[in-house]
Amino acid sequence: MKNLNPLEIIKSELNIIENTLKVYLDSQHSFINQVSEYIIFSGGKRIRPLLMILSAKLFLNNTINKESLESLYRTSILFEYLHAATLLHDDVVDDAQFRRGRRAARNLWGNQATILVGDYLYAKALRIASLLENPKVMNVITQTTLLMSEGEVLQLLNIDNHNLTESEYEEVIFRKTAVLISACCEVGAILGRAKPNECLLLKNFGKYLGLAFQIVDDLLDYLSEETGKDLGKDFKEGKVTLPVIYALKSAEKEEKNKLLSLLKAPNPTQEDFETAKKIIEKNKGFVKSKEKAQHYITLAKKCLKELPNNLYKNLLLFISDYLLERKK
Amino acid sequence: MKNLNPLEIIKSELNIIENTLKVYLDSQHSFINQVSEYIIFSGGKRIRPLLMILSAKLFLNNTINKESLESLYRTSILFEYLHAATLLHDDVVDDAQFRRGRRAARNLWGNQATILVGDYLYAKALRIASLLENPKVMNVITQTTLLMSEGEVLQLLNIDNHNLTESEYEEVIFRKTAVLISACCEVGAILGRAKPNECLLLKNFGKYLGLAFQIVDDLLDYLSEETGKDLGKDFKEGKVTLPVIYALKSAEKEEKNKLLSLLKAPNPTQEDFETAKKIIEKNKGFVKSKEKAQHYITLAKKCLKELPNNLYKNLLLFISDYLLERKK
Secondary structure (H helix, E strand, O other), X not given: OOOOOHHHHHHHHHHHHHHHHHHHXXXXXXXXXXXXXXXXXXXXXXXXXXXXXXHHHHHHOOOOOHHHXXXXXXXXXXXXXXXXXXXXXXXXXXXXXXXXXXEOHHHHHHHHHHHHHHHHHHHHHHHHHHOOOOHHHHHHHHHHHHHHHHHHHHHXXXXXXXXXXXXXXXXXXXXXXXXXXXXXXXXXXXXXXXXXXXXXXXXXXXHHHHHHHHHHHHHHHHXXXXXXXXXXXXXXHOOOOHHHHHHHHHXXXXXXXXXXXXXXXXXXXXXXXXXXXXXXXXXXXXXXXXXXXXXXXXXXXXXXXXXXXXXXXXXXHHHHHHHHHOXX | OOOOOHHHHHHHHHHHHHHHHHHHOOOOOHHHHHHHHXXXXXXXXXXXXXXXXXXXXXXXXXXXXXXXXXXXXXXXXXHHHHHHHHHHHHHHHOOOOEEOOXXXXXXXXXXXXXXXXXXXXXXXXXXXXXXXXXXXXXXXXXXXXXXXXXXXXXXXXXXXXXXOOHHHHHHHHHHHXXXXXXXXXXXXXXXXXXOHHHHHHHHHHHHHHHHHHHHHHHHHHHHOHHHHOXXXXXXXXXXXXXXXXXXXXXXXXXXXXXXXXXXXXXXXXHHHHHHHHHHHHHOOHHHHHHHHHHHHHHHHHHHHOOOOOOHXXXXXXXXXXXXXXXXX
């Protein structure tokens, strides 16, 4: 195992996760499976189950029997279900037409079925968690879903808030992304029978990683080569993200007003998008956001410092760098 | 306590439940509390928390300290939250304008907020459950929510099915109502430290009670004095319930077609409603449904037979009769 390069090991973990996802979509009702499969197998990165597995193995370090290993993978997919459930409800709430380059589920089966299958995936995730009969895990997961669901409401209330501050933005991305990634790592540590202070380190590792992950996501909405051909989704929706917050902070009055008016435009053009990008660029919105993401990755890595050096720690460090440098 | 009549004791239990509901709606975000309060305090009967409390006390029989008693009431309200969460999502799915005689939440705050506050109440319910750190309780609750959420999808798929059979109808009302009421009673027994076979008896008691409860609800949609002034909601939506199933089974061809066409009418009138009622009445749809509900109440009461005779058993028997005879 030690001679393989990190990418190969991660690939093999992702393969097992992918197969586990296929095995456990087992509603007796084919329609439910159909909609669930559509959202689950739509090109997700599986970063959440992967982080749970690696966090557990960091402590277990391969001292685990076959049965426990199976239970570990089964548990890991609940985080993908939770994530998929929020995507389904988000798409209904946002009236989304597309998701990951193809038609949104609601666009195929309507809002009604999409809401209810979202509820199903959520229930399924909690069901998988309960099979562990581990109150510590349940504690983390129910606290996480509560924070996330409150966050969704707050995001809705903030939808037209163009005065979003940096700390309000951080609260939004904490609840939207970081809290779930944090839970993956913490639950991994709990299942790896880590000590309480080690579980806390993994919880914080996941939190910082998740914050960086979402900032990079928000950067890619403007800078990804893929979205280069098209307008960024956030920009189109007039959503205020970190690059915009930084730009609005340093820009002079005229540029500030221009950027705001572009964000508020009901049907922005490709040219509007390019103009907005130039204003953000000029006012260091992208550079400063990248620095902030870098800052969180540094904090994340620091959490792992005192933990034993092994293959899985290296993989978690590798993923931290990858999340920062990814181009899509 | 023993000299009080059953209604007085139940009233005092309901008072404590009502206060507990008020105390625990504690999101830091006032908007979430506002929408939650609107649906929670909209005239629900609190039958679910009440059944949980009485099922626990049946076994504890007042041998419980203050702290455990508080935990018991706190736990009981999670069933009201779960119920409220499904009502919010149901109203969005059904495009409902009204709920319990006043404007539906979605009619006040829109579908987006209603979906997300539904998610919040669901998360809150699971959060309360996890505080018990009791895997048996978590097992019951996650199994229940999974069955319910699948049931919601199935109901949506069956929305225009006018050939619904009696056994399909039973599956629908089992998942829609009985499984949650069953969970209330089973969790009550678990928290009352009942033996496994006693927990099973309470689970079955709740199941039969829930089936009867929903059949009576479906009967009242046609026969309640309150809806007398107005069309029944099920009839207006063309929903096939037990009285209709029985009537369609015995009616001759002409009457059968008439009843079906009335149910399928896009905008049925008061006269249509009266005609439908006459056809159902003539074909014994109401009488047979009442008998079926009576049958389930008999089965429910039988589950309690071997259990110790005490005040709380009497109250559960009293409620069983009440649910059958209620007029609204």
